[in-house]
Amino acid sequence: MLSRPTTERRLSELLARAQDGDRAAYEAFLTEAAGLVRSFVRKRLPPSMDAEDVVQDVLFAVHRHRHSYDPARSVAPWLYAIARHRLLDALKRQRRVWRRELQDEPGASGWPRLEELPAGNAPADPTGFGLLRHALEQLTSAQREVIHLLKLEGYSVSEVAERTGRTPSSVKVTAHRGYKLLRQLLEGSSRDH
Amino acid sequence: MTTDELVLALAGDLEPVRRLPSPGRRTLRFCAAALPLVALFLAVHGLRADWQRKLGETAFLREQAALLTFFTLSTWAALRSCVPGRDNWFVTALPAASLGVWLAFIASRHPGAHELGPSGVNCVVRMAAVALVPFAALTAALRRAPPLERGRAWALAVWSVTALGGFATQWLCTRDNAAHVLVWHAAPVVLAGLGALGCGAFRRRSA
Numbered sequence: 001m002l003s004r005p006t007t008e009r010r011l012s013e014l015l016a017r018a019q020d021g022d023r024a025a026y027e028a029f030l031t032e033a034a035g036l037v038r039s040f041v042r043k044r045l046p047p048s049m050d051a052e053d054v055v056q057d058v059l060f061a062v063h064r065h066r067h068s069y070d071p072a073r074s075v076a077p078w079l080y081a082i083a084r085h086r087l088l089d090a091l092k093r094q095r096r097v098w099r100r101e102l103q104d105e106p107g108a109s110g111w112p113r114l115e116e117l118p119a120g121n122a123p124a125d126p127t128g129f130g131l132l133r134h135a136l137e138q139l140t141s142a143q144r145e146v147i148h149l150l151k152l153e154g155y156s157v158s159e160v161a162e163r164t165g166r167t168p169s170s171v172k173v174t175a176h177r178g179y180k181l182l183r184q185l186l187e188g189s190s191r192d193h
Numbered sequence: 194m195t196t197d198e199l200v201l202a203l204a205g206d207l208e209p210v211r212r213l214p215s216p217g218r219r220t221l222r223f224c225a226a227a228l229p230l231v232a233l234f235l236a237v238h239g240l241r242a243d244w245q246r247k248l249g250e251t252a253f254l255r256e257q258a259a260l261l262t263f264f265t266l267s268t269w270a271a272l273r274s275c276v277p278g279r280d281n282w283f284v285t286a287l288p289a290a291s292l293g294v295w296l297a298f299i300a301s302r303h304p305g306a307h308e309l310g311p312s313g314v315n316c317v318v319r320m321a322a323v324a325l326v327p328f329a330a331l332t333a334a335l336r337r338a339p340p341l342e343r344g345r346a347w348a349l350a351v352w353s354v355t356a357l358g359g360f361a362t363q364w365l366c367t368r369d370n371a372a373h374v375l376v377w378h379a380a381p382v383v384l385a386g387l388g389a390l391g392c393g394a395f396r397r398r399s400a
Contacts, residue, residue: 026203030204066210081341
């Protein structure tokens with residue numbers, strides 16, 4: 001948190017100069033504010049959420065509200081009020097995503113889990129689940145794990161990243177390659193039949 | 194985009210801004226513009242026949258003073274809610290308390306004045322007519338610095354302008370019994386504010 005009076009005075013002066021159009025002062029203010037907001041957000045955000053997204057959201061809000069700052073007043077309550085509101089909005093958004101994902105849970109949608117799929121490419125397989133299992137077995141273990149967690153277990157990209165120790169981008173790339181291979185395998189199987 | 198890139202982009206886009214005056218000063222300006230408008234409305238529609246007698250009636254003046262206080266505090270609170278860091282529970286509590294005082298003044302009128310009487314739809318229409326222009330002005334003022342808590346800010350703005358409408362209506366409507374004033378003058382004010390609060394909460398949930 002912003003506690004030292006000198007830091008606060010400097011930030012206040014920088015923002016006041018930014019209100020008058022001083023770009024260098026604004027850049028210095030935003031850089032320092034980003035650090036303060038980052039530590040504020042990280043303490044309050046679950047590890048599965050990306051703090052940097054919220055920090056950037058706060059910086060946008062600071063930019064939009066910069067004319068509402070009164071240089072005669074302390075900058076900390078102004079900055080942290082914006083940060084708190086943006087953080088709450090981010091948490092609400094995330095909660096909605098989780099709720100939606102829970103509603104799409106395999107059990108709720110009627111989709112079976114991977115281990116429940118019929119084994120092999122059984123000829124008497126009217127559902128096609130056997131084909132799917134056969135295709136899934138052709139994927140790399142990383143692709144299979146990521147697709148299983150995303151599509152069958154219903155986890156979000158950030159949760160899968162956390163569980164598998166990957167970055168969200170790596171999860172997306174792995175899943176994308178897996179989907180591509182699955183599509184090729186399933187299209188090939190349907191042509192064979 | 195990384196945060197460092199965003200900082201550079203925002204700093205690159207920087208334009209000088211006109212600082213927002215303090216909520217107190219903005220409230221004074223709004224009241225200074227809204228009250229003459231109400232006076233004009235009253236002049237056009239004609240004051241109630243017994244207005245001179247009403248000027249000597251303490252209970253009536255007390256209610257009007259409470260209503261004007263409610264109007265001023267709601268305006269101040271709505272404008273203050275636009276300033277991050279200055280929007281706390283105290284800001285909303287003050288207008289709510291002044292609304293409570295106004296309602297208590299009406300409810301404490303002498304016994305026997307509790308018959309509802311004929312419909313007061315005209316009073317509601319008059320209140321809405323008075324509130325229309327100030328509401329547009331206050332909306333524009335609120336949009337200059339979008340409030341962080343939109344639902345509460347709009348509820349306070351709606352309270353402010355309907356209180357003004359209520360004030361004007363009291364000088365037009367001759368039906369002074371407590372039941373009529375509570376149902377046709379006060380209830381629309383309370384309900385409009387609660388409605389705005391509900392709409393704000395709904396929009397926030399569905400955003």
